[in-house]
Amino acid sequence: MSVATALRNDWLEELKALLGERVSTAAAVREQHGHDESWHETAAPEAVCFARSTEEVAAIVKICAAHRVPVVPFGTGTSLEGHVNALHGGVTIDLGEMNAILRVSAEDLDCTVQPGVTRKQLNEHLRDTGLFFPIDPGANASLGGMAATRASGTNAVRYGTMRENVLALTVVLADGRVIRTAQRARKSSAGYDLTRLFVGSEGTLGVITEVTLRLYGIPESISAAVVSFPDIEGAVQAVITTIQAGVPVARIELLDEVQMEAIRNYSGLDYPAQPTLFLEFHGSEAGVAEQAETVGAICGDHGGGDFRWSSRTEDRSRLWEARHNAYYAALAMRPGSKGWPTDVCVPISALAECIVETKKDLAGSFLLAPLVGHVGDGNFHLSFLLDPDKPEELAEAHRLNDRLVMRALALGGTCTGEHGVGYGKMKFLQAEHGEALSVMRTLKQALDPDNIMNPGKIVAV
Structure with missing residues (x-):
């Protein structure tokens, strides 16, 4: 031996x-x-x-x-x-068997869960308390994984990302020490902000074993709407104007004409195959009505059609389920293909330029790549549909992805708004962060000197 x-x-x-x-x-x-x-x-x-x-x-x-x-x-x-x-x-x-909800403090609007608890499991548990946890990346992901990848999703434009909604963590470090990063207080000036260090660290600095989260009251009134546009620039400009006007819209999702065709076929929705916004408004009945009126007028100014409303819970659920299934709807457009999902995020003022130029790239390519986006915070996604056994298709996806990311960086954006780095986007971090990447490497080496924690991800050491 x-x-x-x-x-x-x-x-x-x-x-x-x-x-x-x-x-x-x-x-x-x-x-x-x-x-x-x-x-x-x-x-x-x-x-x-x-x-x-x-x-x-x-x-x-x-x-x-x-x-x-x-x-x-x-x-x-x-x-x-x-x-x-x-x-x-x-x-x-x-960590899937660590799925206990350890504590819910309704009066403090927070809870503590083990990392294997999923977002749907938590919201089902909270259903009778009048509270909910809003971060919704689409998949029924574990909350520990969502913290580790700094997840966000459709509600982020109003409620923020995991970065804003994780109050404290319990983490096992590379040498087996167990630390708690913060207390439950809503703010603190006591020392380094270790919670933010581990949120988004993707398992490279430690293993998250408990998560303390911020909760919210379920809104009095919720209403969703769908509005179509003749071109994608009009849809994006409507989003930009809405955000700049300070309308507190809860969700504002963009789907291009390719993605809408996929959803029509996959989920049976009868909306036209045009650039489309899915919107949701939260608040009092009067507040929701006022928000909807304002956004309706803005959309009309940019060529949008009439709103189609979904006020009943079951109708809203069907609408957002279709949005969450966008990836699988895209895959169904090319049976047998693999999906290469990618995302970027740019300042809201640069969103129209980034999307329009990206669509021009796609129009000149032989690859199919539907576009969707959490555009209220400048984040959008492509899903390249390809056969990974064909080198020319992989090469084309790499070319388009590189152009997308470098365009976003040139506009003051980031190589990933919510997917995270893993090892798929490591090569872009030097261009985005410069010398700051060496500081990340120093932190990694200090906390994990033997490089045993998820090695080969985020930073090379």
Whole structure:
């Protein structure tokens, strides 16, 4: 037996002694945990551990740290930039069984959950309290994963992202220490803001095992509307004017004519295949009516048609389910294809230029790529539909993605508004952050000197 094999058996046997049958080396389990929903090739871990407590996560990490074995946290696997792929093998810690809602303080508008709790699970639990958690990335993602990737989604224009809505975290560090990043107070000036450091760290600095979240009262009145435009520039200009006018719209989503055709076929909606805005208004009945009137007038000024309303809960649910299924609707346009989702975010004043120029690129390409966007905060997405076994299609997707990102950076934007970096967008960080990237690398090396925490993601060390 070689020394390497002996060492491998040492850590694996230690993990089995700790967790018993909750350590799996089955090929199917390892493969399942070696990829997310993107096109990136599977990279399976050597073992998968199913943890049930912070103490177990800390014990797993201590064993891995002693043997310098990589550790990859795993929530629901709905990420899009290769975040959970085990590029260097090692151990994946599946946090799905850590799914307890530990505390809800209705009077303080906050709660604490384990990382495996999903957003839908939390809102179902909150249903009778008059509260809800608004961050909605579309997928029924785990809240630990949403914190780790700094997720946002359709409600971000009004309620912000995970960055604004995570109050505190419990984190297991690379050496097995357990820290709590903050107390429950709504503000603090006590020391470094460690909560913000770990929100968006994608498992490269530690494993999140508890999340304390901000909650909101369910609005008195909610109403959704759909409005179509003859061209995409008119739709985007309507969004820009709405945001600049300070209208507190809760959701404002853009779907181009390609994506609308996909949704018509996939979800059975009868809206025209034109550039379209999906809107939702929250507030009092009078406030919602006032918001809708203002936005309706703005849309009319930019060529938009009449609003089609969805005030009943079931109608709104169908509308937003169709929006959340946009990715699968796009894939259905080219059966057998893989999706390469990408996103950028730009200042709202630059949104029209960025989208119009991107559409020109797509018009000149042989690849199909529907466009959708959380455009109220300047964020939009493309899904390249391709056959990854055809080099010319991968090369074209790379070309278009590079042009998209560099255009966004030139306009003062970012290479990713919400998908995160993983390893899919690492190459753009130097152009975006410059010398600040070396500071990120220094932080990584200080907290994880042996580079065992999700290695190969965000920063190369």
